[in-house]
Amino acid sequence: MADATGKYLDVYQSWQQHLFNFNLAVRETNTPGLRKPQLAALYASLGHLVMSPATTATIVMPTGTGKTDTMLGLLIAGRLARTLVLVPSDALRSQLVEKCLGLKKLREIGAVSATALNPVVRAIGSGMSAEDVQQLAEANVIVATPQALQRFDTESLQALAELCSHLIIDETHHVAAMTWGRVKTAFKEKPCLQFTATPFREDNQPLEGKIIYNYPLKDAQIDGYFKAIEFHPVREYNLELADQVVADKAVELLRGDREQGFDHLLMVRARSQKRAESLFELYKKHEDLSPILIHSKVPNRVKLLGEIVEKKYKIIVCVDMLGEGFDLPELKIAAIHDQHRSPAVTLQFIGRLTRVDDTLGDAKFVSNIANQKVDYQMSVLYKESADWSAVIRDVSHDKIAREVEKETFTEQFPDDADSEDIFGLNPNPKISAIAYHVERDQWRPEKANHFSQKKEPLQFLSINDDSDTIIMVTRRESPVGWAQTSAIVDTNWILYLAYYHAPDKTLFIHSSGDESQATRFLNLIAKDARRINGEPTFRTLHDIKLMKLQNVGLSRTRKDLRFTMHVGRDINTVISEIENGTAKKSNIFATGYEDGQRTTVGCSHKGKIWEMNSSSIIYWIEWCKRASQKLNDATINPSEVLKDVIRSEKIEGAWPTGLFYADWPEPIAIENEQKISLALNGEIFNLLDVELGKPQRTDDLTLEVPVIAIAADGTECQLPDITIRLLNDSYKVSCPGVKIIFAEESSFEQYLDANPLVLLAVDGSMVEGNYRFYTPNSLDLKLPIALIEAWDWGTTQIHSESMRATRNMDTVQGFTYSQIEDDYAFIFNDDGAGEIADLVAIKESKDAIFVDLYHCKYCPQKDRPGARVNDVYEVCGQASRSVKWLHTEEKFFNRLMGRYQQSLPKGFDRILKGDPIDLELLRNKCHDHEMIFRFVIVQPAISAAKISADQLAVLGTSYSYIKNVSGSDVRVVTSA
Incomplete structure (x- = not known):
């Protein structure tokens, strides 16, 4: 051990005596x-x-620009005593140890001379005891993976941190939050440098x-560190043909390159082992x-990797096997059957194939550009004439700019240890506050520096x-209650x-402690609040809209009863008391819709406001701004805010009549529907x-709701009805044999x-359970006559609804299409x-x-247009159901694209006007364009001249529901 430690000292001493050569290479004169x-x-x-060793630093260098040798050069140029280098994989660990x-390379270019001895290197491959860690004292450089350090107990990890002088993290975007948390804590007092090509983490947490x-x-492209990138797109929407088209194009390029004398290889990228095995059949x-x-499960994998390096194989079908740590310059053609969705991984992947070699x-990259479901910024890669060299450059710049923007808010705070510690905690406060009116000159944030409490010392503070924001963290110790x-x-x-919030002169205070703590904080930073x-x-x-009160606290004037709390069904009984003034609102928590999105709101007479949510500090500030308005x-009258609140009443004795629509x-919510399935007899939907379907009232106590599903072959099949039985004080659901799959399988x-x-x-009420x-104002609401539009259907077969794949125009759907065709740029038969x-019609404006x-x-x-109420039940249910697609943005377009592609092999082209690429462009635009939904019911069985009160009531219910949730009106098209 003494000899080994002596070698460490010899190496370190040689670095102290060495003069690192910082000469810049000159390509024109071949100067190394x-x-x-x-x-x-x-x-x-x-x-x-030298200047800020306590602050974690990030160095961004694209793949292929010499990042690894920069890290090694830093060891010697910086004369680092003992460095732990953290790498994301075993392959990179082995590669780094060897280098x-x-x-x-550093010796070849003259940056490091013979004066500097090679470091003593040790690799950590598994957990170690604190005693074992001391054996690493013989090393100048210790290389480990996060997985290996996860196997260290706290004592061993602390011993490692004490042993090392510096921490360097390579490929930082790979390091997940939990893995990195323990290491960061242990190395808190040591200088840390992070090297990465893509400074945005794969777990979506801030780096x-x-x-x-x-x-x-x-700059890397201009300076010649990357070869040009050729993109060879194919466009095939038929999913049964797409892989073959990509494979044919990739093999064609490979053969062409090899005929020109290039020793190129083709990599075929798949997202899973099953996909890779399927694609291998094509190649x-x-x-x-x-x-x-x-x-990873192929036998003799290590042997095969060695043979791949020897270029024994010209086509390599793999699942992310040839990424970091695998350097094979001859890999120059990539067939991307399954796109990476992460920009970080995409940039890394591309960098591996663009190394300079004369x-x-x-x-060359080959991909199917039809229906790309990648990050919307990355989607520009998959345009017909995309210049990948330029696009990758721009996307990389934009993505890094985002990270810099995240830092902008942080950097507005002082550049000190407290700010770093606070944001290192990644604060995620509950969204709540108490608001105060404060004059601008009475807002004194600098006073927070004087916070002083004997039992609650100040730990971190940043202004x-x-x-106009303060973030402060204190530590409070109190006796245990037991x-x-x-x-x-x-x-x-x-x-x-x-x-x-300066425009309204309004100060918002949040504290995770009690009200007395919040008050002390307020009095310190504001005067006359x-x-x-x-x-x-x-x-x-x-x-x-559609506001439901979840709990209500009331202040009362009776001496024997000053306060009552009401939750659940009990709330219905006290709404009238609030309205007639016999009780005062103390606190209210409600759910509902605002701007078409579900929301929660809490408020109390004492001034506290809240949302049932935790989020970032930036979100909290934006929430405060909205609340301030x-x-x-x-002009808002607080006594009227509850006029449209939803009441509830228990159903007893019989189900109500007039139920015409059922929803989940x-x-x-719609974002969950695609993640949930129903299973029956081994088949999954x-x-x-x-x-x-429409709820059926089979007797006073029994409701039956039909369930129709689409099988894998596209045919409709009937699942068991959902039967709801009304009990004395409850209800019971029956749906035999059906399971629901959401995370895990359970009884439906x-x-x-x-x-x-x-x-x-029909009367506008909703039934949930028993x-x-x-709401009083929405009961028995009739559709406004002004929203009815009568069409002359001529000789159209109004008894036939669907155009189907043959595009039969002599139908209700076909005639509707002919009437609206000129009004839209894109029309889809759904x-x-x-x-x-039935028809999704889309047009655009500037924004x-x-x-x-x-x-x-x-x-x-055999029926003629008239006043039959049965003619409106189903179509009103469909219209009400479709409102759930509001605010789904790209999910909406993904759904249309998915149905288009699934129908193509059956000879059914759903796009009536426009092209499939229009759907892709709209999906990209929806992120920065407002999406405005409007709803149209087309039912020629209704006669505008004979329309009945019952029909208007059902239409009015659907209109009211859609209007409340979306803010949109509902047009109704009828016969004359």
Whole structure:
């Protein structure tokens, strides 16, 4: 051990005596030296270690620009005593150890001379005890993976941190939050540098550390560190043909390159082992190109990898096997059958194939550009004439710019240890606050520096003067409630937030502690603050549609009863008391819709406002801004905010009549439907392909709801009806044999017992379980006559509804299409089970996408247009159901594209006007364009001249429901 440690000291001493050569390579004169990004990154890193060693730093260098040798150069140029290098994979660990042992490239370019000895390197492959860690003292460089450090106990990890002088993290975007958390804590006092090509993490969490150097990909291309990238797109929407088209094009390019004398290889990228095995069947027929399949479960994988490096195989079908740690310059053609959705992975992947080598040609990528479901910024890669060199450069710049923007808010706070510690905690406060009116000159954020409490010392404090924001963390110790001793205490960490909204002169205070703590904080930072409480607080309930009160606290004037709390069904009994003034609102928590989206709102007479949510500090500030608008709007009358609140009443003795529409339980929002399935006798149906029919009242106590599903072959099949039995004080659901699959499989009956279907009645009320919900102002609401539009149907066969694949224009749907064709740029035939609407018609303006959903219904055979209420039940149910697609953005377009592709093999082209690429462009635009939905019911069985009160009531119920949720009117097209 003494000899080994002596070798470590010899190496370290040689680095102390060594003069690192910072010469820059000159390509024109073949002068060896460091690459431009290497030199700049070294200067930035060395300067950071001198000026701000306590701050975690990030160095961004695109793949292929010499990132690894920059890290190795830093060891010697910075004379780092003992460094732990964290890498994401075993392959990279082995590669880095090998490069450390020789410093080959650095010596070849003259950056490191013979004076500097090669480091003693040790690799960590498994957990170690604290005693074992001491054996690593013989090493100048220790290389480990996060997985290996996960096997260290706390004592061993701390011993490792104490042993090392510096921490370097390679490929930082791979390091997940939990894995990195323990290491960061252990190495908190040690300088940390992070090297990455893509400073955005794969787990969607913010990448910690200040970006001290960023070498743009654009500069890397200009400086010649990447070969040009050729993109060879194919466009095939038929999913049964797409893989073969990609394979044919990729093999054609490979043969062409090899005929030109390039020793190129083709990599075929698949997302899973099953997909790789399927794709291999397409390529194995090219026997002269020696195809090989390799993934983690292939036998003799290590041997095969060695043979791949020896270029024994010309076509390599793999599942992310040849990424970081695998350097094979001859890999120049990629067949991308399954696109990466992560920009980080895409940029890494492309970088592996674009290394400069004078003996090789340009990198070539082949992909099917039909229906790309990648990140919307990355989708520009898959356009017909995409310049991948330019696009990758721009997307990389934009993505890195996003990370820099995230830092902008952080950097507005002081550049000190407290700010770093606070944001290192990644605060995610509950969304709540108390608001105060404070004059601008009475807002004194700097006073927070003087926070002083004997039992609650200040731990971290950061003030953002530009955004008028304070973030503070304190530590409070208090005796435990179950012991009369000071020997043990409870420790609580308290988060304080303050945001001053200058336009309204309104200060918002949040504290995770109690009200007295929040008050002390307020008094410190603001003078003459006037709390916004009482009735104005309830203005936050304004404009909440379909509002349901979840709990209500009331203040009463009786001496024997000062306060009552009401939850659930009990709330219905006290709404009238609030309205007639016999009780005062103390606190209210409600759910509902605002701007077409589900929301929660809480408010109390004492002034507290909240949302049932936890989120980032940036979100909390934006929430405060929205709340400020309502709190300061004197035109909102707090006594009227509950006028449209939903009442409830228990259903007893018999189910109500007039139920015409059934929908899934409230917890199943549209974003969840695609993740949920129903199973029956081994067959599985995605919930988006399952439709509920009109509820049938078989007797006073029994409801039956038909369930229609689309099988894998596209045919409709009937699942067991959902039977709902009314009990004395409850209800019971029956749906024999059906299971629901959401995370895990469970009984569908039991799920519906706990989460009842939503049933809509003709009178405008809703039924959930054994309770009826309604608002007085929406009961028996009739459709406004002005929304009815009568068409002359001529000789159209109004008894036939669907155009079907033959595009039969002599139908209700066909005639509707002929009437609207000139009004839209894109029209889609979505008719069939699981439809959004029969016709989806879309047009654009400069900054909005207008989506009109046409729901068509036929006139029953032999009947003439008239006043039959049965003619409106089903079509109104369909229109009401489609409102759930609001605010789904790309999911909406993905649904249309999926149905289009699934129908093509059956000879059914659903696009009536426009092209499939229009759907892709709309999907990309929906992120920065407002989507405005409108709803149209088309039913020629209704006679505008004879329309009945019953028909108007059903139409009015659907109109009211859609209007409340979406804010949109509903047009109704009838016969004359």
